[in-house]
Each structure stands twice: as C-alpha cells, then as structure tokens.
Amino acid sequence: MNEPLAPGAVIGILGGGQLGRMLSVAASRLGYRAHVYEPGAAPAGDVAHSLTNAPYEDEAALRAFAASVDVVTYEFENVPTSALDLIESLRPIRPNRRALAVSQDRMTEKEFLNGIGLATAPWRNVETEADLPGAIAEIGRPSILKTRRLGYDGKGQVRIGEGPAEWTGAPSVLEGFVDFSAEISVIVARGADGQVAAFDPGLNVHQGGILRRTTVPSDQPGAILTDAVLLAARIVNALDYVGVMGVELFVTRQGLIVNEIAPRVHNSGHWTQAGCAVDQFEQHIRAVAGLPLGDGQRYADVRMENLIGDDIDRLPELLRAPRTQVHLYGKAEARPGRKMGHVNIVL
Numbered sequence: 001m002n003e004p005l006a007p008g009a010v011i012g013i014l015g016g017g018q019l020g021r022m023l024s025v026a027a028s029r030l031g032y033r034a035h036v037y038e039p040g041a042a043p044a045g046d047v048a049h050s051l052t053n054a055p056y057e058d059e060a061a062l063r064a065f066a067a068s069v070d071v072v073t074y075e076f077e078n079v080p081t082s083a084l085d086l087i088e089s090l091r092p093i094r095p096n097r098r099a100l101a102v103s104q105d106r107m108t109e110k111e112f113l114n115g116i117g118l119a120t121a122p123w124r125n126v127e128t129e130a131d132l133p134g135a136i137a138e139i140g141r142p143s144i145l146k147t148r149r150l151g152y153d154g155k156g157q158v159r160i161g162e163g164p165a166e167w168t169g170a171p172s173v174l175e176g177f178v179d180f181s182a183e184i185s186v187i188v189a190r191g192a193d194g195q196v197a198a199f200d201p202g203l204n205v206h207q208g209g210i211l212r213r214t215t216v217p218s219d220q221p222g223a224i225l226t227d228a229v230l231l232a233a234r235i236v237n238a239l240d241y242v243g244v245m246g247v248e249l250f251v252t253r254q255g256l257i258v259n260e261i262a263p264r265v266h267n268s269g270h271w272t273q274a275g276c277a278v279d280q281f282e283q284h285i286r287a288v289a290g291l292p293l294g295d296g297q298r299y300a301d302v303r304m305e306n307l308i309g310d311d312i313d314r315l316p317e318l319l320r321a322p323r324t325q326v327h328l329y330g331k332a333e334a335r336p337g338r339k340m341g342h343v344n345i346v347l
C-alpha cells in the first residue's frame, strides 16, 4: 500500500469502543468510510458506515470484514493473534504487527524499551506464583505486580506492600514502585512516509489506575518535555510505526521513565479535539490512509476531564459550562469505573 487511500475507501477498525467511535468520525470527515469489527457492545457502530458484530474466533466474519476494507487499524491492542494472522494475510494492518506484539505483553514491551536504551521501572518476569518471593526479594517493596497481558485502567494489578503478597493469577511482571513527581504522556504520530510529529505532552492525573484528567500545557520544564518527545520519536522509529501512539511517562529526579506504550489513539490525547487544528483521531486516520500528517500544533490551553461512572450525572451543569466541549460515548449504563464520556475545557 504505497498510494494514499482514495476518497470513499474503507478503513477497517478492530474494536468498537469510544476510541473506535471517534476514529470513525475522523475517517468520515476525511471522506472515508469506517467498518468496525467488535464482538461486544459497540459505541462505534452508531457512527461507523458498517459494523460487524462477531467474535474474534469467527473466521468467516473476519474474512468478510477484511474483504470489505482497504486497510485495517485498531483501537484495542488485545485482539487475538489468530484473528490478526488471518486479517494480515488479506489486508495491511497499520500500525504493524510488531507494535502490537510488543505492547500486548508487558514483558516484551519492557524488553523492547530497555533494548532501545529507554528506562522503565525495575522489573522481573513472574511466570508463576512460585517466582514471586524471589522477584520481591530482588525488586523490593513497595512494588506492583501486573498481569503481562490484558491489563488496562489498573485492572490485573496488585500493590505489594508490607503484608503477604497476593497473586494475580496469571503470568505477570513485578515492577518496582516509581517515586514520580508527575505523570505525562506524549501522543506521537508517524506517517507512512516516516514523518514524525508529536502533540504537546500533557500532564495526567490518575485515580485508582484510571485517568481522571489531562492538562496542557503541563507544568513541566521545557527540557523534560523535549526529552519526552524525542524519546517517543525513538520508539515509533524503532518500530517502523505508522499511526498514533500514546507513550505514558513518569517524571522522576533521575529523568523520564516509560510506564507504558499504547499502539493507538489514547485517552490522554482527547484534549487535542479542542486544542489543535488536527486532533489525534484525524492524525491517526491520516497516517493509516497514507496521507501527510496534519498540523497538530496546540493553539489553546485545555483541560480534559473524563466522565467516569456517575460523573455523567454532572451532564446538565457541563452542558451549560462555558468553553466546554462535551463528548458522550452513547453507553446506556453508567457502571462504576466505566468511561461514559469526557469534556474538553478550553482554559
């Protein structure tokens, strides 16, 4: 796939959550059509051109999906390997399989990052419960045990304090606790031609492992922000990446430590919808479609706040708030911890 996608082309999106929904809107704004593949509930299905609602094990559905699209991207990095193998035999997948393989497993991710000279929290592989005491002896306490696969929003994580250590129940990594002064993230994009661009790094606040808010500009020194952007560029270049990636970083006295990378658009990049001419969703679609990257320079100060669970009850007040952009994901039920929407407040 060397030529840019022509108007009317179809972009396949694996995963139909809010990220897929906002990617679908961006695709349609650029004259493309989105075909979403999602086994469960699909907020993206409301806005996409078409929706396949089938399990990732359904070969016939995967084949029909691949046949109907020009390129495949994803909003979710844990798509089963067998489904990806089948799709890749039929259509290009962007970002590439290596980016997915690296980020699907916290151990391969850390090996990759350390391998290109980037710092992570000190870590040990904890294949089984029997490996845990040895790992704790080496890494120390406090530390955090995280399942290698399928963890998100703080799920599959156990804090190891002074007491007896709980087991996660699956192969995990033990990470030393990082004494950070701030959490920032870089939303970086790389085009099919190798051009790299990054949005301004945002300052993130998490609660209970879930992102609460992102603020730009962050309050961090310029030298740290420059380092963050250069480091993110190194990651996407090393992976020969095409698309948008979220790189989550801890700011420490010893410099920047990479917490995790997400090979997709990222919650901490939602502020770009109100702060830039081209937001992260359009940037991702541009990259995947082989178009030039757009202008992601920040022209406003923005605070993004997630609406989690019953935060959604604040909606009447938020709808009346000045300089406030409301984004709702169309989810019917507001369960605790569930991301229902977000607001971008122009400061």
Ligand code: AMP
Residues within 6 Å of the ligand: 121, 144, 151, 152, 153, 154, 155, 175, 176, 177, 178, 179, 183, 206, 209, 210, 248, 259, 260
């Ligand atoms: P994660 O799911 O790995 O992104 O972790 C969610 C949040 O937990 C992070 O954004 C941090 O606030 C916190 N956290 C994760 N890992 C560590 C660590 N090694 N040291 C200190 N805090 C951490």
